[in-house]
Amino acid sequence: MDNLSAALLGVLVAVGLAIGGHFVGDGFYRARALERTVEVKGLAEREVPADTAIWPLQIVVAGNELEPLFSQLEQQGEQVRAFLTLRGFEEDEISAGSPGITDRLAQAYGEQNVKFRYSVTQVVTVFTPKVAAVRAAVDELLELGKAGIVLNQDPYQFQTQYLFNGLNAIKPAMIEEATRNAREVAEKFAADSDSRLGKIRTARQGQFSIADRDSNNPHVKNVRVVSTLEYYLAD
Secondary structure (H helix, E strand, C coil): CCHHHHHHHHHHHHHHHHHHHHHHHHHHHHHHHHCEEEEEEEEEEEEEECCEEEEEEEEEEEECCHHHHHHHHHHHHHHHHHHHHHCCCCHHHEEECCCEEEEHHHCCCCCCCCCCCEEEEEEEEEEECCHHHHHHHHCCCHHHHHCCCEEECCCCCCCCEEECCCHHHHHHHHHHHHHHHHHHHHHHHHHHCCCEEEEEEEEEECCCEEEECCCCCCCEEEEEEEEEEEEEEEC
16 A cells, blocks of 8 residues: 555544544534423421320439438338329339439539538439320429429430330321422422423432421420432423
């Protein structure tokens, strides 16, 4: 092959590659243009009552001799149990923790002139599905105070907890609702942009969250989920 023929062949190959590249690039552009999508979010919320209560009551006794303190603690523990069973709680819903002892004279930076050297505590916990009974009994704790029983009412350490454990029962309906709400938003977007809504391209279910409805009603829960969906758009 002479030099002229080789040069001509090289030019033809270059032109062919350029034309092929043009069509490949144009095809890629057209394919990308056809993949117009819209991403939307759908929200579902439910207000539900708590179905479990955890109610801790810490009994506190103080004095200078340990032995009578333990006897006093045992007696008051029985009074607390009687108070609870009278209000409808079963024995297996009530548990008592191990006693805790504080020796104020043994504290590194404690006061030396204290009235009572020892304080002994014990936590009695109610774990029950009887949420309404717990709320009613909380309002009657004055009866224990009148009987001489001191309870630690620290709102952080001994706060009554209200839980909702029925999430699995409402999950499917909430996911369906969130998906439906997301589609409604996508259809509105498609209509506003003179497009038609196509199939789902991707879908992501968000995490379910359970929170108190408000600080004054911790026994009422707000369940929430957000689903994210991406739809194809067509002309």
